[in-house]
Amino acid sequence: MLAVRPRPLIALASAVVAYALAAWAVAPGFYDGIAPPQPYRWVSPPPQHAATNQPPLSGHGTARVGTQGTVDPGNVFTQDGQAAISFLPGSFETPAGNAPVTLDIKPEATYPSPAGFLLATNVYCFTSSSPLVPDKNPLVTLQYASNTTAPTDVYEYVPGGAWRKIANAGIASPYYIAARASALGCFAGGYVAGQAGPSGSGSATLPILVGLAVAVVVLAGIPLLVLRRRGPEEDGEEE
DSSP: OOOOOHHHHHHHHHHHHHHHHHHHTSOTTHHHHTOOOOOOOOSSOOGGGTTTOOOOOOEEEEEOBOTTSSBOOEEEEOTTSSEEEEEOTTOBOOOGGGOOEEEEEEEESOOOOOSSSEEOSOEEEEEESSOBOTTOOOEEEEEOOTTSBOOSEEEEEOTTSOOEEOOOOOOSSTTEEEEEOSSOOEEEEEEOTTOOOOBGGGGGHHHHHHHHHHHHHHHHHHHHHHHHHHHHHHHHHHO
16 A cells, blocks of 8 residues: 655645634635635724724633643633633632632723833733632733734733733734733733834735645645545555
8 A cells, every 4th residue: 555654744734724723813705705804893993993893792711620620721712702811721720619710801991001002902801710820821812903003012911000011922823912921910912113013904915825825735635645545445456
């Protein structure tokens, strides 16, 4: 039977993962008609979007306590996908009686005025029913609008406190920025005037390029799949 090298299959799998990340930021049917991303939902929309803006949605989730007595890993998203948190096993203190940990994400309209930077996303506040365990640092991910300047960093403030920068963890999907947080609070993507990232509208070509790359890899993988299938058939004929 003809052996198939694993490298092309690994490349195919990687392309599929990249496709999924890119597709998250676009409307259903994007690659059918190359449609633009879904409109961003603003808490306070820019004037040009005020007439068509829809309010952003909140998110709610739970994490159970596993058999080892630690809180399971998980992800919680807002219903519109504009904000999310991902956490590792044991990221939260185990509640009394092994009760599940509840997490909430809510868009916030009232917050301290940014000092030294400009906001590029909504402000989202993250809360949980159990405290974070030190050094677990969950990943906070925020979406930004495709027609605005892309943020360069994630900023955080704890209610009653001031804004501080918590850097940028980097993310493969377009129109998203992420950072690891040492504590839960309120987060937003932003940039310093004159040091902004590339325009979000310019990054609209990334999903298209990813889609084309997936198509090329898939087409290139078809002969491999055919050879893989023909191998057993030829062996059967020889027997």
